[in-house]
Amino acid sequence: MNPYKKIAFFITVLLCVIITSCQPISPPQPTPTETIINGFHMQGAILYFEKLKKGDAVIHFGEIKDPAEGMIGYGFVHIPEDCEILKRLDGEEEEASLEDLAVGQMAEIFVPEILESYPWQATATKVIITSPDPKKSLRPLSLVLAPDFEGIITATHEQTEPFHSLMITLEITSAPKYPELKEETVALDRQALLWEETASGYELISRDALVLGQKISVLLKDQRLDGIASEIIVLLNEE
Secondary structure, eight states: OOHHHHHHHHHHHHHHHHHHHTSOOOOOOOOOSSOEEEEEEEEEEEEEEEEOTTSOEEEEEEEOSOGGGOOOEEEEEEEOTTOEEEEEETTEEEEOOGGGOOTTOEEEEEEEEEEOSSSEEEEOSEEEEOSOOHHHHOOOGGGTSOOSEEEEEEEEEEOOSTTEEEEEEEEEEEOTTOTTOOEEEEEEEEEEEEEEEETTEEEEOOGGGOOTTOEEEEEESSTTSSOEEEEEEEOOOOO
């Protein structure tokens, strides 16, 4: 080979090596921290409801598979304007709207996918209301789901979290799910239903009606994972 051609060849090879080694290296793609699960039909309870300005809404939905086990988890569900909403009471199904949704209702939701964050997130394509508004029927959710525990209020203090209004400390008197539990502090959800048991049924009460020394039952959003109370009943004085 001509010596000049040899030199040109080696220069070309050297330039290729240099150019290749200087190419930028793509950074590794981050591993997703959230998993998408497709196609779900869930039964549960509406724990929070907020109508938004665009004609849509958001609910907090407590999933229930077995009423004896209570709520096994909850998520944030977007209800878009075009979501199909139905009401199924006494075996009859009829059209409904966002105006018919209420905290404490039992419902079924259909979502194409779930974002497994905590709480999980989803957008509903269909919602079926399966129980009346508790504020009209005066039937607490705790008549369907067993409360997580009962106890005596020993302390309260204000809470400034967006969804929580009060912290309540209890001396536990009954907790079948948690037999070793002696004391617990729970956060009161701002839309939690508060009831007082009477000789003839149940009455809705305000947060100010909760005072030290009362015996209450507590229904949690998610089995002590975050300690948020979705419903409290001031129990009837046995004396």
